[in-house]
Amino acid sequence: xxxxxxxxxxxxxxGRFPSDGDxxxxxxxxxxxxxxxxNHDSVTVDLDGxxxxxxSFLDEAFGGLIRKGHASEADLGAKLTVTTxxxxxxxxxxxxxxxxxxxxxxxxxELVRV
Amino acid sequence: MRGHEVTxxxxxxxxxxxxxxxxxMHKVRLAAQRQFRMRYLNFDHIRHISPSAALLLASEIDxxxxxxxGRIRARDDxxxxxxxxxxxxxxxxxxxxxKRPRETDGVVNTTFLPFVRGNVGDRTQAGxxxxxxxxxxxxxxxxxxxxxxxxxxxxxxxxxxxxxxxRKRGRRxxxxxxxxxxxxxxxxxxxxxxxxxxxxxxxxxTLPASQKMERWKHRLGxxxxxxxxxxxxxxxxxxxxxxxxxxxxxxxxxxxxxxxxSMLVLSxxxxxxxxxxxxxxxxxxRTQTLENPVQGTLIEWHFVPKTATNLARxxxxxx
Numbered sequence: 134x135x136x137x138x139x140x141x142x143x144x145x146x147x148g149r150f151p152s153d154g155d156x157x158x159x160x161x162x163x164x165x166x167x168x169x170x171x172n173h174d175s176v177t178v179d180l181d182g183x184x185x186x187x188x189s190f191l192d193e194a195f196g197g198l199i200r201k202g203h204a205s206e207a208d209l210g211a212k213l214t215v216t217t218x219x220x221x222x223x224x225x226x227x228x229x230x231x232x233x234x235x236x237x238x239x240x241x242x243e244l245v246r247v
Numbered sequence: 248m249r250g251h252e253v254t255x256x257x258x259x260x261x262x263x264x265x266x267x268x269x270x271x272m273h274k275v276r277l278a279a280q281r282q283f284r285m286r287y288l289n290f291d292h293i294r295h296i297s298p299s300a301a302l303l304l305a306s307e308i309d310x311x312x313x314x315x316x317g318r319i320r321a322r323d324d325x326x327x328x329x330x331x332x333x334x335x336x337x338x339x340x341x342x343x344x345x346k347r348p349r350e351t352d353g354v355v356n357t358t359f360l361p362f363v364r365g366n367v368g369d370r371t372q373a374g375x376x377x378x379x380x381x382x383x384x385x386x387x388x389x390x391x392x393x394x395x396x397x398x399x400x401x402x403x404x405x406x407x408x409x410x411x412x413x414r415k416r417g418r419r420x421x422x423x424x425x426x427x428x429x430x431x432x433x434x435x436x437x438x439x440x441x442x443x444x445x446x447x448x449x450x451x452x453t454l455p456a457s458q459k460m461e462r463w464k465h466r467l468g469x470x471x472x473x474x475x476x477x478x479x480x481x482x483x484x485x486x487x488x489x490x491x492x493x494x495x496x497x498x499x500x501x502x503x504x505x506x507x508x509s510m511l512v513l514s515x516x517x518x519x520x521x522x523x524x525x526x527x528x529x530x531x532x533r534t535q536t537l538e539n540p541v542q543g544t545l546i547e548w549h550f551v552p553k554t555a556t557n558l559a560r561x562x563x564x565x566x
Contacts, residue, residue, distance in 0.1 A: 145374030185398030
């Protein structure tokens with residue numbers, strides 16, 4: 134399953150929640166990522182063509198998968214690939230990894246507390 | 248102020264003439280808040296206006312127009328030609344209800360781009376507006392800029408406004424929760440200035456003291472607004488206290504880290520944080536306390552496009 138954020142969702146994605154804007158991280162997660170991960174063994178998200186990807190969007194879209202219980206870091210490691218052919222956008226690959234890892238660490242801490 | 252006339256100072260500039268500039272803005276804000284009609288806004292004495300002061304002025308006039316339900320009155324016959332040119336470019340004539348001149352003959356050394364207004368609840372507009380502003384900057388500067396870093400900075404600023412800046416108290420505050428952005432290009436120094444402003448609760452006004460030492464400093468009155476703004480730039484700090492939040496202000500730094508000659512200035516309430524990139528390994532941080540507060544949060548990015556580097560991705564670790 135291949136998802137292009139720019140072509141399938143918006144070339145100007147921004148914001149965290151629908152109250153920020155329609156092309157926010159939560160909408161991308163719920164409308165694209167969650168169904169794709171549920172129905173496919175392999176999902177590739179292509180970042181090419183977007184104007185940019187702010188931290189709020191990335192964190193809610195990808196870190197939110199773990200916070201909302203849709204997947205674990207291990208699940209995403211096995212199923213999800215995030216890609217770009219634009220060298221300047223490679224910073225976003227690091228950020229996606231970081232936000233997924235942080236969300237998993239928070240989830241693990243919550244589990245210990247419970 | 249004579250009667251209800253506000254006279255704007257000769258140098259409308261937050262760096263060179265902070266007190267007089269912010270004082271004039273406060274008078275216009277007061278007129279809007281107290282719902283009284285100003286006779287005139289007098290532009291005749293202005294000889295210099297900086298891009299950030301111009302955006303503050305536009306925002307206050309915009310607010311006054313919204314609050315009073317009519318246009319503020321101004322005459323443009325006594326204006327300095329260069330100021331007329333700049334403010335016409337910026338879109339102030341439309342705000343003031345003045346007829347746009349066919350030609351402006353003032354000699355200017357800066358290009359002001361039209362300011363953009365947004366409101367919390369617009370939902371779809373901010374991303375498109377940020378992209379359009381970038382395209383206008385590139386057209387004015389005649390060169391590409393790091394579009395993704397500018398987009399991330401501007402849209403995170405809008406996201407912060409949507410989530411933190413305006414409390415949802417009462418019907419009016421829900422309806423009118425504005426923000427403004429604009430840009431300017433100075434060919435003589437090859438400098439781009441991008442400015443974002445909101446009239447909200449400010450960063451120091453919404454950031455809780457989260458560490459033990461900060462709570463002590465706060466109680467003793469030693470934790471000033473400049474330090475609060477700097478604390479807000481720390482990864483993971485947020486006024487919401489929710490997990491996953493507080494990453495947005497980092498995006499403001501990315502653009503600065505990507506240009507060897509650049510500066511970020513974040514002014515909010517009584518605090519100002521300046522972050523300068525001089526091409527060294529570390530960004531230079533400086534905090535200040537402002538005697539008269541900025542009524543809201545003002546973000547300024549200054550950068551020279553030709554000094555672009557590939558260091559942006561490491562911005563988080565340069566602090």
